[in-house]
Amino acid sequence: MTTMTVSNATIRSAVRDDAIAIADVLTTAFLYGDLATWLIPHPDTRARVYRPYFALLTEQALDHGQIDITYDPDVGVTAVALWYPIADRPVPAPDGYQTRLAQITGEYLHRFTALDQATHRHHPYTDWHHYLGHLAVRPDFQRRGLGGGLLRHHHRELDRTGTAAYLEATGSDNSRLYAQFGYQPCATYHVTPAGPALFPMWRPARLATPQRHKAGRSEATTPFAQQPSRPT
């Protein structure tokens, strides 16, 4: 496991014991904003649904991707980045995903399903890349360089292996951060015609090591364990 430090925090790969703390950071960081308000209008309901929802996504990332975290010895997990290796198909869903999503989101299931469908529909399943599914910093630790630190940390590995990256920004502030790290805007789309906008961005592969990966190939250089894929 590689480690580096940002402020007082250490960056490391998450393990199963970090799952609750990771879901907590995701819940509090994503609690507000256009997408959040559209998914579930009332903030109390949103917070209640978000915890098990992000626990489900954390399980998916631990099973099929890699979670980088900043860990502060005094307060625990302060920032998280959920990364997935993508070739030519979506990230595999957790077991029983649709049933569990329905149980968790209840009357708001159609919104979460629309979000899944929109992001899948627009995802470029062409070139091999790493997908940043979520980047989140505990609200009281934002704007201190932790989010940027996690990006820098993972990009080091991407650039060592000549791997591209993709993400969906949720707003212009976030897009600005990602642009500073070499992400270029793709065509903006809306989750539904009247729903919130997402701002996809692509970071081209940099050939620090001349090894460009194409879709569908088995990659020995990826830091992720290769998993059998099935559609979500």
Ligand SMILES: CC(C)(COP(=O)(O)OP(=O)(O)OC[C@H]1O[C@@H](n2cnc3c(N)ncnc32)[C@H](O)[C@@H]1OP(=O)(O)O)[C@@H](O)C(=O)NCCC(=O)NCCS
């Ligand atoms: C977006 C996020 C991950 C950035 O992490 P961070 O540790 O706060 O960001 P850093 O301190 O590393 O970098 C700050 C930069 O981020 C951008 N930024 C992020 N959020 C911002 C905000 N609310 N207001 C202004 N700039 C913001 C700016 O470019 C800023 O640079 P600047 O200070 O020079 O203007 C974090 O703020 C967060 O968790 N936000 C809520 C969840 C979220 O929106 N996640 C991203 C989804 S695409």
